[in-house]
Amino acid sequence: xxxxxxxxxxxxxxxxxxxxxxxxxxxxxxxxxxxxxxxxxxxxxxxxxxxxxxxxxxxxxxxxxxxxxxxxxxxxxxxxxxxxxxxxxxxxxxxxxxxxxxxxxxxxxxxxxxxxxxxxxxxxx
Numbered sequence: 001x002x003x004x005x006x007x008x009x010x011x012x013x014x015x016x017x018x019x020x021x022x023x024x025x026x027x028x029x030x031x032x033x034x035x036x037x038x039x040x041x042x043x044x045x046x047x048x049x050x051x052x053x054x055x056x057x058x059x060x061x062x063x064x065x066x067x068x069x070x071x072x073x074x075x076x077x078x079x080x081x082x083x084x085x086x087x088x089x090x091x092x093x094x095x096x097x098x099x100x101x102x103x104x105x106x107x108x109x110x111x112x113x114x115x116x117x118x119x120x121x122x123x124x125x
Contacts (some may be wrong), residue, residue, distance in 0.1 A: 054072055060088065
């Protein structure tokens with residue numbers, strides 16, 4: 001019972017902090033928090049809302065300025081304190097193909113090369 005109380009308290013605290021931060025951002029940047037459409041097929045953007053300034057692509061690379069090949073995650077915004085030098089997501093699964101289990105994965109950021117296996121658009125494209 002005590003563990004459940006801690007978990008519920010932690011969840012409520014996280015939602016409260018998230019709501020508080022969102023209210024601060026809306027007050028600072030206005031109520032319309034809409035990002036523009038992609039300028040080109042492979043697009044690199046800098047976020048405009050939050051206390052952390054970071055670069056993100058529409059093909060899965062987060063926190064890396066791919067145009068200059070340097071880190072792209074700064075905190076607090078406006079400083080030169082660089083904390084993120086590249087990241088992304090990783091999906092892994094074991095799927096059965098021809099009756100045999102196969103390990104399959106996809107990554108959106110390879111820390112060895114800085115490349116991504118992902119691309120913008122639908123899977124049919």
